Ligand code: ADP
């Protein structure tokens with residue numbers, strides 16, 4: 119059997135099955151946005167790692183080294199945000215072609231340090247790579263004991279909320295790949311920036327945990343439907359989404375209509391948004407709205423968790439066909 123036959127998630131399951139058990143108090147291991155380790159009565163250590171590979175996650179000609187540095191840190195901070203933790207330490211490992219200009223690495227570092235104020239770059243590894251850049255980043259965060267936001271904590275009746283954009287990143291990528299062409303300069307710059315410099319929702323995640331507004335969150339990295347699917351699968355429930363409640367930016371709408379594309383496809387399946395998807399119990403909604411107003415953060419309710427498995431999307435009261443499940447899978451030939 120080949121890896122492409124079972125896909126990225128099938129492979130992770132196989133790895134998980136061979137992982138064995140730890141004698142240390144790992145509260146959450148494989149399967150959430152980050153792992154959680156008990157280290158004492160007060161805090162838990164939250165760790166995540168993500169890799170970016172040239173030709174898979176970025177094209178060297180298409181991305182500025184500053185943006186690449188920014189993005190490789192931001193995507194990890196986004197996983198920490200999805201746990202409601204505070205990021206404290208980063209580790210950066212590089213595989214680099216020997217003939218690369220060192221100034222490129224300087225600019226990469228400027229971008230890396232631009233995002234995640236206060237986080238300490240505390241180590242890493244540097245090796246040569248014969249086939250392009252490989253960047254691996256690990257971020258460690260802290261959260262008060264027993265309170266991290268988990269993928270498996272949604273229950274029927276919870277409303278589903280989204281903080282941050284969806285669809286802009288995929289729209290920006292379509293411009294970079296030349297799949298959309300009719301676009302004004304300002305819109306193009308906005309959408310490409312959304313793709314290259316995503317904003318991890320660290321402040322929102324932390325507020326959700328500290329104000330006890332939510333127990334359940336995930337960051338949208340592989341597409342809204344797929345990441346909501348992870349919440350549903352882990353929590354063993356389903357979800358109903360209201361299509362028109364999903365926020366689309368003006369530039370994404372304009373790009374879509376000028377190029378005869380459906381902007382909701384970008385929003386539902388696009389991936390690389392790094393927005394925060396979370397669920398809220400009805401009795402906590404008032405508190406959420408108060409906090410959003412006070413903190414000047416925008417988040418919108420887009421649906422609810424229901425007992426029946428699967429995700430159903432409604433438009434004006436009618437269920438719509440969103441095609442086969444799934445977003446990006448690294449090993450499927452149909453991926454992205
Ligand atoms: P995310 O999109 O939040 O970064 P992924 O979809 O990449 O998460 O991974 C899903 C889960 O599988 C995470 O808990 C991740 O840590 C774990 N995982 C992925 N690859 C491996 C691996 N090679 N070994 C162990 N765990 C892995």
Ligand code: MG
Nearest residue numbers: 151197337339
């Ligand atoms: Mg994640």
